[in-house]
Amino acid sequence: MPDLRATTLVDAPPRTVAAALLDTALLAGSVRGLGVRLAGGPLLHEGAELTGSVGPVTVTLVVTRADTTGVAAELVDGPLPRLALATDLRPTRGGTVVIDSVAWTSPGGPLGGLADVVVGRGLALKVLRARADAVARRSAQLLTARVVVGAAVVRDGLLLAQQRDYPADAAGRWELPGGRVEPGEDDRAAVVRECAEELGVAVTPGEQLGPDVPLRADLLLRVYAAELAGGEPEAKEHRAVRWVPPAEVDTLDWLPADRVLLPALRTLLTP
Numbered sequence: 001m002p003d004l005r006a007t008t009l010v011d012a013p014p015r016t017v018a019a020a021l022l023d024t025a026l027l028a029g030s031v032r033g034l035g036v037r038l039a040g041g042p043l044l045h046e047g048a049e050l051t052g053s054v055g056p057v058t059v060t061l062v063v064t065r066a067d068t069t070g071v072a073a074e075l076v077d078g079p080l081p082r083l084a085l086a087t088d089l090r091p092t093r094g095g096t097v098v099i100d101s102v103a104w105t106s107p108g109g110p111l112g113g114l115a116d117v118v119v120g121r122g123l124a125l126k127v128l129r130a131r132a133d134a135v136a137r138r139s140a141q142l143l144t145a146r147v148v149v150g151a152a153v154v155r156d157g158l159l160l161a162q163q164r165d166y167p168a169d170a171a172g173r174w175e176l177p178g179g180r181v182e183p184g185e186d187d188r189a190a191v192v193r194e195c196a197e198e199l200g201v202a203v204t205p206g207e208q209l210g211p212d213v214p215l216r217a218d219l220l221l222r223v224y225a226a227e228l229a230g231g232e233p234e235a236k237e238h239r240a241v242r243w244v245p246p247a248e249v250d251t252l253d254w255l256p257a258d259r260v261l262l263p264a265l266r267t268l269l270t271p
Ligand SMILES: Nc1nc2c([nH]c(=O)n2[C@H]2C[C@H](O)[C@@H](COP(=O)(O)OP(=O)(O)OP(=O)(O)O)O2)c(=O)[nH]1
Pocket: 148, 149, 150, 167, 174, 175, 176, 177, 178, 179, 180, 215, 221, 255, 256, 257, 258
């Protein structure tokens, strides 16, 4: 069973590199020149499906991990018995070590073995190299991106969420309280300010939850756990605000970026 591994050092912290890895378009763009086509949602998140094709061969993968440790995906449909991709991140003083690995089982027989050596290994190595370059470039871009902070406030086992009223494509969908960090403002100070402005409550921000999530080329979402320290939340700028029970967290119509954070939010709800 072929098993390939490639290692790169990226000059950015793991939360930034983790954000770059989530960008499906970046991944698709980096392999297109090699004849590999890839389609999926805008962001990789646990449970997301990715369809990849090389010529007439199509494979469907499901994302099994997309967090601060990296991303992983496994084959759910295709001509191979097994295909597993993983990118693991290791923090070092000089940046983040990005370890890509690809493992697959060939269909067998002399032709399968030949295809492994001549086509499979060569293509997989080219894909890994192209992807590593793209991840390094995107990480550099995200290092200077503006930050939108979100607050994950839990009380009595329920998560606070608010429903957007605009723009049209986001109206009716749910997000965490928060907003853009102002120039010169600290992330946690922005969490406190936004919760006061949007909900009329005082909060105490804690640790970051999950990875940074890219929103646009120059904007990312960063969520902090926060404790309610005073007041009762009311929707001052939103359509509605509610406390969501764990059983509904997965099914709520979240903004796409928030879906990436659901595994981390689940952990917060069931400590
Ligand atoms: N606050 C918040 N914003 C989110 C989340 N998920 C997500 O994609 N976003 C996006 C929506 C917006 O495009 C952007 C937030 O920036 P913002 O607060 O300036 O956006 P806004 O559209 O409310 O802008 P404004 O009119 O209030 O200035 O981040 C989330 O969980 N919380």
